[in-house]
Amino acid sequence: MNEPSKPMLPAEHGRVPDGYQSAGVSLYLLFAHEPYYPLPAREINTCVVAAACLLHPRITQPDGMRIHRRLVRGRRPGEIVPPATLTQELGGGARWCDVGDWEAVVAGLVPLVRNQGCDALGLGLAPIERALLCSGPDGTVRVVDPATQECTSYGPPEREAVLNQVRHHLAWAEAGGSLWPGGHLPGSPGARP
Template structure:
């Protein structure tokens, strides 16, 4: 079963643009953008399926690429699914050139650290003034809830446009190879 209106949060190399006061280091797109013809296929379609078919996914959810990595056995199953780097590069390029609706974001470093890692990861953050703090699952959830709020406000003005001439999602494999990571 496919869950509608799921969004991909892709963290990427920062880029400058006159429309944004800070470098853009994250992009949110509708999962359907992964079916855009400019995204390598069937890889984009398989990532779409991972985003929309994973058990427990809910409509309106913002899913970081790191969550998919966690769900694919901590990256071990990516080779069976897709070349995620090529997919993300294509999606960011489409978004930068207005080939779909997107939310380009300039996230603070602490947010990037929390969202770039799996949902169970705890980080020790060190500050220039000598202070330090931990960031873990609770902070990550808080950042994702904030992202979800931004997406909801955006969608109130109209749905995300995923782009034109979308391709059909791949039917194979029949079931995606999910296996959430557990430390061994």
């Protein structure tokens, strides 16, 4: 499996105020999106943000708040949660309608990240890695070699390996401070710390 390209660091790093702990800043949402290219030959197709970004006023509400509540429920500090994990927890997606429109929320997160309305770890994941994170925790990604017709399967162990790589990059990115979830969140001072 290829290692993801070097993460893109936020322009500024600041410590998140203590009050954000209860808002889930110690948890993260990892989401795939259409690629963009901040630098020549530098593809960003996946981002990790603090879970509290879901509370940002530029995110579709109350969907962001409901997804945030679902995301933080019963999680360990530092956990990175892709929407595919939530989809599995929500009966294979059957109960998303009870929570919120995750596609609209992710569509709102991309411009928030690109316009530096919050900090994010931007990654250029290889197609198989990205597919593993977009499938549920128990999913399998099968790749067929067109020349030999040989099929290779990737499953939960490979998905966990990709998440471990992302955790490593996130720890490196947060060495100077936690990812800033953006200003004007409920209970926040509104400015970059």
